[in-house]
Amino acid sequence: MPARTSRRPRRTLRKTLLAGLACFAVLVPLAPASAADQPSDRFAEFLKAQGTFCVPDGEGGCAYFLPGIPNMLGWSNQDASSCALVDYAGLAAGAIRQQSGGRIGLDTSVTGTVTEKARTDGGADVRVRLHARKALTYVTQGCELADGPLSFGRSVPEVLAGRPATTSEARLDLTFINNFPPGGQLPDLVQLLVDPHLDQVPLRMTFHATARGPLRAASGLPEGTPGTTVIHSDVTFAEPENRRDEIRLEPRRHTPAD
Numbered sequence: 001m002p003a004r005t006s007r008r009p010r011r012t013l014r015k016t017l018l019a020g021l022a023c024f025a026v027l028v029p030l031a032p033a034s035a036a037d038q039p040s041d042r043f044a045e046f047l048k049a050q051g052t053f054c055v056p057d058g059e060g061g062c063a064y065f066l067p068g069i070p071n072m073l074g075w076s077n078q079d080a081s082s083c084a085l086v087d088y089a090g091l092a093a094g095a096i097r098q099q100s101g102g103r104i105g106l107d108t109s110v111t112g113t114v115t116e117k118a119r120t121d122g123g124a125d126v127r128v129r130l131h132a133r134k135a136l137t138y139v140t141q142g143c144e145l146a147d148g149p150l151s152f153g154r155s156v157p158e159v160l161a162g163r164p165a166t167t168s169e170a171r172l173d174l175t176f177i178n179n180f181p182p183g184g185q186l187p188d189l190v191q192l193l194v195d196p197h198l199d200q201v202p203l204r205m206t207f208h209a210t211a212r213g214p215l216r217a218a219s220g221l222p223e224g225t226p227g228t229t230v231i232h233s234d235v236t237f238a239e240p241e242n243r244r245d246e247i248r249l250e251p252r253r254h255t256p257a258d
Helices: 008-022 044-048 091-099 156-160 187-194
Strands: 033-040 082-086 109-119 125-139 150-153 167-178 201-215 226-238 245-249
Touching: 044 109, 044 125, 082 201, 082 226, 082 245, 091 156, 109 167, 125 201, 125 226, 150 201, 150 226, 150 245, 167 226
Parallel strands: none
Antiparallel strands: 033 109, 082 125, 109 125, 125 150, 125 167, 167 201, 201 226, 226 245
16 A cells, blocks of 8 residues: 555544544453463564554545654653654664665654454454663653654654664553454554454553653753653553553753753
8 A cells, every 4th residue: 555644634543543542442342261261472463563563544535643664653642732752663763764864763662462362253462561671762742753842852853863762661561352263363552542442352451661861942941951751551441541641851960961
């Protein structure tokens, strides 16, 4: 399918991606799992699937909320007054390396595990645990991650222009029902949360990232103030009213400027 930057307003696409986290309702009843727990060494397959889902742009192509970068989940605080990009799958790092002709490398690393348990209905209970290091991270006021006012860190265009990247250490823990048996196809997270297939059910996800870097003007503090950010999300998809989302920005004291 042809891929091109969407002509739809970025706000519409951002709402599409984030609404999948906030509004997903579990419609498929849980089936009892078999007793056999099958750990798998398939994390590389899961990682390879990230960024592959095409969000239709309505014109026969794919929409991207960050031009030139495969789609990934964004993170917001409780009232969506701030949003964050955390490159948990290394997609932005790969795009930056490619677009810079190999001149700029962020040394992002992503490791993890995938555990699968066969279900009596032919599917699988799946748990994915992911650990990203040196993942590009920045925070915007509001949720226009492509070009919104920056509160923390440096955006992809700034990094491509030679500014030092701001990176985080991040951990994601996700459980879901897959519509394939153990050993079957693993999903792109955007697809799983925004457009799940029949009998594919997200159950719970926690995410936590911490980063040090410059606070930006939209934070309300002087541009370049050394700071930290903590990004946290905890959602049980059957209980969206109990989800917890936080993006916290704080100045750092007695530390050299970034």
